[in-house]
Amino acid sequence: MIKEPSWIRKYNFGFQRFEEIPQQIFDSINLKLNKNQVSKPLVTVLIAAWNEEINILKNIASLADQVTDIPFEIIVVDNNSKDNTEKTLGNLNIRTYFQEIQGCGPARQMGMEHAKGKYILLADADCVYPSCWLEEMMKQLIKPGVVCVYGRYSFIAEQGFPRWKLWALEKMKDVIAELRHIKRPYLNAFGISMGYVTDFGLKVGYIMHNTRGDDGRFCFDLMQYGKVRQVKTDKARPWTAPRTLQRDGSFSQALASRLSVETKKLFSLFTAHKPHNTKKSKNE
Template sequence: MSYLKNPDWIGQFLYPYEKYEEIPSSLFESINTDLDKVQSKTPLVSIVVIAWNEEINILRCVGTLSQMKTDIPFEIIVVNNNSKDRTQDTIDHLHVKSYNELTQGAGPARQKGQEEALGKYILTADADCFYPPCWVDEMLKVLQQDGVVCIYGRYSFIGEASFPRWKLLILEKLKDTMAGLRHIKQPYFNTFGISMGYVKEYGLKIGFIKINRRGEDGQLAMDLMKYGKIRQMKSRRGRVWTGVRTLTQNGSFYNIVLSRIKEDLKRFKYNFISRN
C-alpha cells in the first residue's frame, strides 16, 4: 500500500452526486443487495453511525460498510441527529436499522445507537467517513483481547487537488507521533468516534454525555478505564479515510500544520500525567 495515494477501493464510493434527488435508484438497489448479504439478525457487533446533514455522505459511508469482508456477524445502525436536509430520505432507502435522535449532539446520538444495538460490541462510525473491507476484523482482533474494554483506530485524509497526499501524509505523521505519546498516560485523548470500539455492557453503564459538546468519545473512553484497558488498532490496512473539509477551515496547509504544532506543544507536558 502506497501512503502517497488514495487506496484503490475508495474510488468506487466517490459518488458524483451533490443532492439526494440525484441519487439513482439503481445505486440504492446495488448497495442494498450487498447489505442484505453482510448483515446478521444475531450480530456480535453493532456498527453505530451518526449523521447530521449528510444526505450524500451517509450513502458513501454505508456503501463502504456494505463491502465489509468478515465472518463476524454484524449489524448497521444509523442515527439521524435531527438533520435539516434529506439525510433521512437517504437512510430510508437503505437496508439498515435507523433511528432519529432529536437532542442535538454526538453524545445523545451515540447513546441512542448503543441503546438500540443488539451486539456485544459496539463500533462507532461517522457518516462522512470511508471504512476499509477489513475494518471490522482488525478492530475486533484488538477489542477481543483479554482485559480490553475500549479500542481506537487511526484515520487518514483523502487526497485531492488542493491537498495532495504527500502533504496530508506529513500531517498524519505529526498527528500519529503525538498520539503515540498521549497513549502512554492518556489514551482516551486519542479515542475518536470516527473509529472506536468498546464493550456495550460497560458503555451502557456509563453512557455518553447528554449535551451538545465535543469530546463525548474521549469522555466515554476515560470512564471505561475503570473496567479495563484502552488499546490501539495499529493496522495500516484498517485505517479509516475521510475528506479534508475539516482541514480547509484552517486555510492553507502551512496554517494547518502550524496550528497543529502549537496545539500539541501547549499541552505537551500533560501527555505524561495520568488523570485516572
C-alpha cells in the same frame, strides 16, 4: 500511505443531492446489506449522521463491503438533520433512529441503547472504510481485559491539501498518538474509528449535550473497567475529506494550529489525568 488506495474511488459516486441518486445504487448496496447483516449480531456498527445525505451513502456502501465472518448490524442515528439524510437512510436496509437532541453524544447514546451487539464499533458518516476495518478492530477488542479500542485515519486529498502534505501530517499525528497512549489514551479515541464493550458503555453513558470530545470523554470513563488498545495497521484506516483541517484555512494554517496546541500539551501527556466528572468538565 502517501497515495490514496484505489478502493476509495469505488465510493466516489459523484452525486451532489439525494434526488440524483438512481434506485439501482440503493438496490446494489441493499443486496450486500441483506447478505452481510444478521438479526443476532456480535457487533453493532453505530453511526451518528447530521446533514450527510450523500456522504452517508458512501459510508454505508463501504460498510456493506466488509469482509468478515463476524456477524454484525448497522445502526444510523439521524441527529436532527435539515437536509435529505432521512430520505437517503430510508432507502437503505439498515436500522435507523432520529435523535432531536443535537450532538454526537446524544445520537450515540440512542444508538447504543438500541444496539443488539455485544460490541459496538463507532464510525463517522462522512468516512469510507476499508473492507478489513471491522475484522481488524475486533482482533483487538475481543482480547481479554480490553474495554475499548481506537484506530487511526487518513485524509483524502483536495485542492490546497495535496496528499503528500496530508501524509506528512498523519505521520506527525501518529507520533503524538504514541505519546498520548502512554498515560492519556482517551485523547486518541475518536468516533471515526473506535470500539467498545456494549455493557460497559451502557454503564458510563455518553454526554447528553452538544460538545466536542464526547468520544474521548466516553473512553476516559470506560478506562475504569479495562484496557484501551490501539489498532495501528494502515490497511484498517478509514478515509475522510479534510473538512476539519479546512476550518483553519490553508494547510499551513491548519498545521500551525495543531502544532501550537500539541506543543502546549506535550508535558501533560506523561501524567495520568485525575478522575473527574466528564459530563460536566470543560474542554481544555
